[in-house]
Amino acid sequence: MEKHVVVIYPHPDDESFGAAGTIANFRQQGVPVTYLCGTLGEMGRNMGSPAFANRETLPQIRKEELTNACNVLDIELEMLGYRDKTIEFEDRMEIAKNLKGYLDKIKPSLVITHYPAYAVHPDHNALGAAAIEAVRLMDPENRPTVWAQAISKDFPQDLGEPDVTNDITDTFDKKFEAILAHKSQAMGVLVQHKQKQPEMDDLKEIAKQNLGKERFYIWKY
Amino acid sequence: MKPIEMERVQQTLDELKNKEVYVHLETTNGAYASHFNDKAYNVGAYIRNAKVSFNQAKIVGDGKSYRVGLKMEMGWIYAEGLTDWTMHEGSKLLMAGHDQEGRLMVSLEISETPFSH
Ligand SMILES: [Zn+2]
Numbered sequence: 001m002e003k004h005v006v007v008i009y010p011h012p013d014d015e016s017f018g019a020a021g022t023i024a025n026f027r028q029q030g031v032p033v034t035y036l037c038g039t040l041g042e043m044g045r046n047m048g049s050p051a052f053a054n055r056e057t058l059p060q061i062r063k064e065e066l067t068n069a070c071n072v073l074d075i076e077l078e079m080l081g082y083r084d085k086t087i088e089f090e091d092r093m094e095i096a097k098n099l100k101g102y103l104d105k106i107k108p109s110l111v112i113t114h115y116p117a118y119a120v121h122p123d124h125n126a127l128g129a130a131a132i133e134a135v136r137l138m139d140p141e142n143r144p145t146v147w148a149q150a151i152s153k154d155f156p157q158d159l160g161e162p163d164v165t166n167d168i169t170d171t172f173d174k175k176f177e178a179i180l181a182h183k184s185q186a187m188g189v190l191v192q193h194k195q196k197q198p199e200m201d202d203l204k205e206i207a208k209q210n211l212g213k214e215r216f217y218i219w220k221y
Numbered sequence: 222m223k224p225i226e227m228e229r230v231q232q233t234l235d236e237l238k239n240k241e242v243y244v245h246l247e248t249t250n251g252a253y254a255s256h257f258n259d260k261a262y263n264v265g266a267y268i269r270n271a272k273v274s275f276n277q278a279k280i281v282g283d284g285k286s287y288r289v290g291l292k293m294e295m296g297w298i299y300a301e302g303l304t305d306w307t308m309h310e311g312s313k314l315l316m317a318g319h320d321q322e323g324r325l326m327v328s329l330e331i332s333e334t335p336f337s338h
Contacts, residue, residue: 043267045251051323054222055245055330056309059337083338085267120256153256188324192257 002031003109006144007075008099008131010038010087010114010123012066013182015073017189018149019112020175021168022214023073028171033075036102037066038127043084046188053184061184069181072174078102088126092133095126099134108144111135115217118150118159132219140221147216162215172212176204179211222305222317225287227280230306233314234278234289237331244271244291245330246300270335273298286318289329300329 005026007015015023015035023033040059047053053061063079070077080098082090103111114128128148135143147164156162168175179186190203193210200206249265277292282303291298302318309315313332317325330336 043247043249045249045324045326047319047323047325049323051222051305051319054307054309054315054317055247055325055328056313056315056336120253151256188322191322192253195257 001029002026004106005031005033005110005112006103006106006108007033007035008038008111008113008127009035010082010121010127011041011044011084012037012039012062012069013041013179013185013189014114014124015075016069016175016178016182017211018114018151019214020069020073020178021171021212022112022166022216023075024171024174024178025166025168027074033073034078034102034106034108035070035075036078036080036099038080038082038087038123039084040066040079041084041185044185046185048184049187049191058184062182065182065184069178072178072181082127085123087123087130090126092126092130095130096133096137099131100137103134103138103144107142110147111144112147112149112216115148115150115155115159118152118155120151124151135219136221143221146219148219149214149216159217163218164216166214166216168212168214169208172208175211176207179207222307222315225280225282225304225306225316227282227287230280230287230289230314230316231278233308234280234291234331237275237314237333238278239274239276240333241272241274243332243335244273244298245269245328245336246271246298247328248300248326250326251324270338287316289316291331298329300327302327303329 042059113131114124116129247267275291287303288301303316304318306316318327
């Protein structure tokens with residue numbers, strides 16, 4: 001059993017779309033989970049549908065949504081205070097050292113983050129790389145296992161089959177509730193998945209098909 | 222935000238003329254454009270808290286979407302596709318254009334005080 005799991009992603013909602021089922025499984029086993037969330041998604045395009053946010057109110061709204069989602073998932077939250085869309089332009093080593101500070105304190109047995117270069121959004125790639133670097137900076141005997149999540153369409157061709165495939169059917173209701181806590185974002189993202197399957201009406205079913213498995217690669221140092 | 226009311230926006234632009242103001246200008250088709258559509262590729266640009274001054278400002282449009290041009294001493298600021306506006310915290314003029322799903326595509330904001338960063 002894991003001792004403590006730390007999830008490192010850049011945006012409020014990455015944890016819900018990407019790993020909420022896995023997180024809920026850990027919480028069911030009583031494993032503590034902490035989410036280190038990089039930004040407040042200040043530059044997001046989704047403003048709710050119909051729109052209720054604007055560029056200036058979005059950060060505060062997403063902060064509240066993030067807090068709600070973390071309450072749904074029953075996990076601890078730390079906000080890192082970087083700005084959406086800028087992480088790749090920051091000094092990677094500085095971010096890695098900042099992350100290492102959290103890891104030294106929390107002493108997790110497992111870290112979940114994005115797989116650099118295969119995670120589509122530049123923030124995902126950059127924070128994933130910094131998280132992997134943060135663990136590299138630790139003494140090998142103290143290093144947690146790292147699960148890296150790829151998102152790009154072609155990743156299995158390049159990387160092979162993921163090492164970890166979590167079928168999250170049992171915790172999918174929890175995951176969907178966490179997704180919906182991100183009120184300003186949920187519909188916009190779910191509708192993009194729906195466009196791939198226009199014949200389907202039930203958004204929850206579409207979400208289950210597209211997001212019902214959470215897959216990770218074990219990072220090799 | 223609400224649909225642009227041309228006269229009220231023009232009035233606000235006029236009030237911001239010949240002052241030192243902060244501008245946020247942005248356009249984006251999203252970080253996932255090419256992920257969801259093979260034929261698309263990601264395009265975007267933004268500048269936040271550019272400190273400028275303009276001596277002419279005009280909003281032009283057909284009632285559906287609008288363009289705003291700000292003339293500075295040595296250049297122009299321009300945004301196209303603006304559909305909605307609001308006054309934020311009483312004094313910040315926010316204008317934006319959204320697609321059918323309500324996603325932001327373009328944004329032009331002007332304020333006498335800096336935007337949060
Ligand atoms: Zn993200």
